[in-house]
Amino acid sequence: MDDPVVDSFPQDQDNDSKTIMVGSGVRLEGRIDGAQNADVAGTLSGTLKSSTINIDSTGNFSGDMSGNDITISGQVEGDISSENYLTVNQSATVKGTIEYASLQVSYGAKIQGTLRHRGSVHSYSPEPVEQPTENDQVSE
């Protein structure tokens, strides 16, 4: 508290404000949009849009997710759309359609569904295309 050597802290706070975390044991249903980071260790069903998505080994997701960099270690059922790196770890189980630019799957992961490669890598824009006025809004 004495020394004000916290130069980098405001940046971290800025990132925190666009983070959604679903802790293990928590169940959440709905539509998440405009997030920068999403960390799911619990159960989430619905639609998830975030630049970075991480489904922990205890995490369970069903629905549609889209993002830039996505890492999956838990269970996912539905559609995954990644514009950059998609990493599927050994403990993961994925069912559904996967659209990816760059995919890495570790030995042991279970994938059931369709893989589709994007022709080129685009940068991810967090605002919804159909409603350009409602930036950074988390809807119910």
Next chain:
Amino acid sequence: MSIFGSNEKKAEENTTYFFNADKDTVNQSTLAKDIKIHGSVEAKDYIEFSGSITGTLKSSTVNLKPSSYVKGTVTGDTVTVEGEVDGDIQAKDVYIKSTAKIKGTIRYTNIDIQNGSIINADLFYSS
């Protein structure tokens, strides 16, 4: 320049070839880059394939090198893909390397995919 050598190069007809089927030596079959096969190739232990095939490749271990092209089916216990496959891959262990291009169906128990590979396929997991 041997007679056998020139005979082997004519392996381009619609026939099934059994490589090293009754040899005690290292059961490894290498099919070089400029080979084109229409038909099916079957080996006991190991095929290293760099050529192009329309048909079926079957062996315990199949290694598809970067220059390889397969239109058809690849079956084995362990299949490693570094080249292009248009068709079905069926193996217990499937390794897809960064240079691979795959279109079709992959049936597997264990799969390992490297960054950079281009896969447009249906994946079926079975234990």
